[in-house]
Amino acid sequence: MESISPAIGSTLLPPAKSHDRTHPLFGSSLTTSRRINLNGICRKSRISAEQKASTAAVAIDFTDPDWKSNYESDFESRFNIPHLTDVFEDAVPFPSTFCLKMRTPITEDIADGYPSDENWHGYINNDDRVLLKVIRFSSPTSAGAECIDPDCTWVEQWVHRAGPRKKIYFKPENVKAAIVTCGGLCPGLNDVIRQIVITLEIYGVKKIVGIPFGYRGFGDELAEMPLSRKVVQNVHLSGGSLLGVSRGGPTVSEIVDSMQERGISMLFVLGGNGTHAGANAIHTECRKRRLKVAVVGVPKTIDNDILLMDKTFGFDTAVEEAQRAINSAYIEAHSAYRGIGIVKLMGRSSGFIAMQASLASGQVDICLIPEVAFHLHGPHGVLGHLKYLLETKGSAVLCLAEGAGQNFLEKTNAKDASGNIVLGDIGVHIQQEIKKYFKALGAPADVKYIDPTYMIRACRANASDGILCTVLGQNAVHGAFAGYSGITVGICNTHYVYLPIPEVISYPRAVDPNSRMWHRCLTSTGQPDFI
Numbered sequence: 001m002e003s004i005s006p007a008i009g010s011t012l013l014p015p016a017k018s019h020d021r022t023h024p025l026f027g028s029s030l031t032t033s034r035r036i037n038l039n040g041i042c043r044k045s046r047i048s049a050e051q052k053a054s055t056a057a058v059a060i061d062f063t064d065p066d067w068k069s070n071y072e073s074d075f076e077s078r079f080n081i082p083h084l085t086d087v088f089e090d091a092v093p094f095p096s097t098f099c100l101k102m103r104t105p106i107t108e109d110i111a112d113g114y115p116s117d118e119n120w121h122g123y124i125n126n127d128d129r130v131l132l133k134v135i136r137f138s139s140p141t142s143a144g145a146e147c148i149d150p151d152c153t154w155v156e157q158w159v160h161r162a163g164p165r166k167k168i169y170f171k172p173e174n175v176k177a178a179i180v181t182c183g184g185l186c187p188g189l190n191d192v193i194r195q196i197v198i199t200l201e202i203y204g205v206k207k208i209v210g211i212p213f214g215y216r217g218f219g220d221e222l223a224e225m226p227l228s229r230k231v232v233q234n235v236h237l238s239g240g241s242l243l244g245v246s247r248g249g250p251t252v253s254e255i256v257d258s259m260q261e262r263g264i265s266m267l268f269v270l271g272g273n274g275t276h277a278g279a280n281a282i283h284t285e286c287r288k289r290r291l292k293v294a295v296v297g298v299p300k301t302i303d304n305d306i307l308l309m310d311k312t313f314g315f316d317t318a319v320e321e322a323q324r325a326i327n328s329a330y331i332e333a334h335s336a337y338r339g340i341g342i343v344k345l346m347g348r349s350s351g352f353i354a355m356q357a358s359l360a361s362g363q364v365d366i367c368l369i370p371e372v373a374f375h376l377h378g379p380h381g382v383l384g385h386l387k388y389l390l391e392t393k394g395s396a397v398l399c400l401a402e403g404a405g406q407n408f409l410e411k412t413n414a415k416d417a418s419g420n421i422v423l424g425d426i427g428v429h430i431q432q433e434i435k436k437y438f439k440a441l442g443a444p445a446d447v448k449y450i451d452p453t454y455m456i457r458a459c460r461a462n463a464s465d466g467i468l469c470t471v472l473g474q475n476a477v478h479g480a481f482a483g484y485s486g487i488t489v490g491i492c493n494t495h496y497v498y499l500p501i502p503e504v505i506s507y508p509r510a511v512d513p514n515s516r517m518w519h520r521c522l523t524s525t526g527q528p529d530f531i
């Protein structure tokens with residue numbers, strides 16, 4: 001019998017945790033966050049059967065009249081953001097040098113201090129919070145319901161609001177700030193770099209450098225790239241990363257050694273799950289060594305697989321570009337006699353790009369994502385549906401995420417330098433299977449396969465991502481100056497927040513097959529269940 005992708009029920013979250021493994025270079029993995037299922041059980045995650053089996057469940061006693069307030073205070077402490085004063089209790093804050101009344105660029109020496117304005121009402125209070133979950137579900141059976149108890153009691157979950165603080169913990173003249181971009185490319189990296197540099201300069205920082213080629217730049221002692229407003233002025237006009245990216249690299253201890261040698265006091269880390277695991281480990285190591293360093297992440301993932309955020313930068317651009325590829329596949333398929341267009345999009349374990357691009361284009365008949373199981377053959381299989389589409393519509397477009405249907409491919413166990421599993425090409429496999437299927441039927445089918453993945457990743461950010469990158473980059477700097485470390489910035493319910501790194505990377509965010517968005521996608525494509 002044909003195997004299918006892991007079945008994912010409405011209350012289960014999807015597949016492989018890319019970082020829930022021992023990293024080849026860094027040792028132990030990060031698994032901290034607890035998740036909630038409808039039985040009122042907190043779990044570390046809801047991923048594979050083995051992981052579930054090995055995950056200790058922490059039951060909440062709902063007969064305890066205080067369970068809700070206990071939960072809320074537990075949540076508050078989980079989402080507490082680490083601060084320098086946790087380690088340096090006597091650290092003295094001083095008035096912020098970030099002041100929008102300052103209109104002239106800082107050109108001279110800063111010996112006598114910066115302009116500052118404590119009466120300006122543009123600062124964020126440290127106690128400001130943003131509500132993380134905004135829907136009050138009345139039943140666990142509501143689509144996409146995330147309930148803590150069987151009655152779906154309303155529980156407030158607050159996270160820290162991002163932005164400039166009145167008091168800062170670093171003297172700009174003493175700061176050496178470094179920026180590093182890791183993992184794969186993503187539209188908007190240059191926009192974020194640019195805003196970090198610009199904002200650092202507004203605070204009065206003069207020593208700003210880029211670490212070349214991701215974490216590797218620390219190990220190979222590659223030359224730092226001096227950064228200034230002048231250098232970064234136009235970098236957002238092109239895609240890629242001004243600094244270069246890489247996978248793999250030195251150990252955390254070696255990275256921190258290198259930071260010490262270089263005298264880095266603020267490190268801005270742009271990257272995905274893996275990069276953030278590294279950033280958190282760097283933060284922890286800095287604390288262990290009692291270094292007064294702020295490590296702040298900016299989540300970069302074209303796959304949109306970071307938890308808790310509305311979206312990550314580059315994702316909108318990716319969707320926009322992806323629908324252009326889908327349109328080409330549609331034109332090819334539609335213009336051919338019994339044409340079938342296949343488009344493969346990125347998404348290792350999360351099918352967000354494929355889902356959203358399918359929705360945006362309105363030209364997709366079949367959307368396949370890693371989170372949803374499907375058969376290729378058999379009465380309910382994809383191939384049978386393609387036959388039906390050719391007979392009824394004359395053509396068909398299939399859009400799939402790279403991680404979909406990996407169970408149909410032979411496992412190689414190959415890993416990239418970061419330890420990520422190297423996937424087989426499901427697009428090529430499906431193309432071959434379609435050709436074989438129609439040949440065996442003796443029916444024609446003109447199959448065209450488009451793989452635009454790297455073209456999409458190399459694009460420059462569109463306007464909406466450009467704005468997101470701007471705000472995230474600025475907030476990263478505000479967070480560092482405020483004395484926070486081991487945090488990342490994000491957008492939650494349209495507001496900007498600081499989150500502790502472990503909470504956003506405890507497993508990769510994935511499409512919920514019970515979500516309204518996936519249902520909308522199915523409504524739009526008109527595809528049946530392929531199981």
Ligand SMILES: Nc1ncnc2c1ncn2[C@@H]1O[C@H](COP(=O)(O)OP(=O)(O)O)[C@@H](O)[C@H]1O
Pocket residue numbers: 019022023025026028029030182183184214215216246247248249271272273274275276277278279281300301417418419420
């Ligand atoms: N668990 C981990 N701990 C520390 N560093 C990690 C970990 N996983 C990955 N890294 C490092 O982070 C960088 C980027 O990781 P990668 O998985 O390739 O991309 P991404 O950050 O986009 O997920 C690489 O240099 C890698 O060595």
Ligand SMILES: O=P(O)(O)OC[C@H]1O[C@](O)(COP(=O)(O)O)[C@@H](O)[C@@H]1O
Pocket residue numbers: 182183184185272273274300301302303346347348402416457
């Ligand atoms: O060829 P590379 O550099 O390994 O990149 C491919 C991977 O990059 C991604 O787009 C994003 O991965 P990262 O977030 O780890 O950079 C994946 O979807 C894809 O599998």
Ligand SMILES: [Mg+2]
Pocket residue numbers: 018183272273274420
């Ligand atoms: Mg990754």
